[in-house]
Amino acid sequence: MSRVIAELLQPTCVLLNQKFENSEEIIRAIGTELYEAGYVKESFAEAAIDREKNLPTGLPLAGGFNAAIPHTEIEHVIKPALGLVTLTQEVNFQNMVNPQESVPVRMVFVLALEQPKAQIEMLQEIASVLQNPDLVGRILKAESFEEVISELRK
Amino acid sequence: MDTPKRILVACGTAIATSTVVAKGIEEALKERGIQITTRQCKASEVRSLVDGADLIVTTTPVPSDLGVPVIQTLAFLTGIGKEEVIEQIITALKD
Numbered sequence A: 001m002s003r004v005i006a007e008l009l010q011p012t013c014v015l016l017n018q019k020f021e022n023s024e025e026i027i028r029a030i031g032t033e034l035y036e037a038g039y040v041k042e043s044f045a046e047a048a049i050d051r052e053k054n055l056p057t058g059l060p061l062a063g064g065f066n067a068a069i070p071h072t073e074i075e076h077v078i079k080p081a082l083g084l085v086t087l088t089q090e091v092n093f094q095n096m097v098n099p100q101e102s103v104p105v106r107m108v109f110v111l112a113l114e115q116p117k118a119q120i121e122m123l124q125e126i127a128s129v130l131q132n133p134d135l136v137g138r139i140l141k142a143e144s145f146e147e148v149i150s151e152l153r154k
Numbered sequence B: 001m002d003t004p005k006r007i008l009v010a011c012g013t014a015i016a017t018s019t020v021v022a023k024g025i026e027e028a029l030k031e032r033g034i035q036i037t038t039r040q041c042k043a044s045e046v047r048s049l050v051d052g053a054d055l056i057v058t059t060t061p062v063p064s065d066l067g068v069p070v071i072q073t074l075a076f077l078t079g080i081g082k083e084e085v086i087e088q089i090i091t092a093l094k095d
Helices: A003-008 A023-036 A044-054 A120-130 A133-141 A145-153 B017-031 B043-049 B082-094
Strands: A009-018 A066-068 A081-094 A102-112 B005-011 B036-042 B055-058 B070-072
Touching: A003 A009, A003 A081, A003 A120, A003 A145, A009 A023, A009 A145, A023 A044, A023 A081, A023 A102, A066 A081, A081 A133, A102 A120, A102 A133, A120 A133, A120 B017, A133 A145, B005 B017, B005 B043, B005 B082, B017 B036, B017 B082, B036 B043, B043 B055, B055 B082, B070 B082
Parallel strands: A009 A081, A066 A102, B005 B036, B005 B055, B055 B070
Antiparallel strands: A081 A102
8 A cells, every 4th residue: 555655646747658768868757747747846857867877766676677766856846746657668777776787677756855854654655666566567557547546555 | 771873874865765774774673672773864975974883774885995884785675685684784783
């Protein structure tokens, strides 16, 4: 049950079964949606892209489908929100703990956090999603925002 | 009672992944009856905050010449190898 994630995901900021060339395009697309929905400042996307270059967020997961969780400093955020991208083809992110290593990713959660160390429930819920390969698989199959939310609320 | 061991928990921004890691360490060690305190910081702040820390746990690379054991791990986020990392943390705190 991922109640907080389900509440924070914004319909326009959930892009399902997409094809992107690289991590930068993904972050820019979601950053633009989060900005247009009023959750982040215009600077968010470029700040998150920059951060991803220096401090990457790719995470190899247990079930074979990997994820990334781009985010950036709180000053670029207006109020907390989450974006989600699922990909039909893997896109490389660099490994958080070992930036020289590429991680081919199918799922990207973009985190807009507005307070340090807050949103602990949301962060823990994201970790539990990442630790549940079946749920990751079902989210990757989802074809609508409603399907994603219903999987998260199960 | 022994003074709680101090663990510095680092990540890129000190707002997201270190929050999950700090909470995960606190819960795992509490279950085992081990007293610790955690402090979160950015990887770039580790050098200036290392004084007094018994261990550094980080999700992003940090310098290796800090004079304190460093454990780099994604286990608290991804679940992979989590039990092993908890054992590593406990061992590092005993030394």
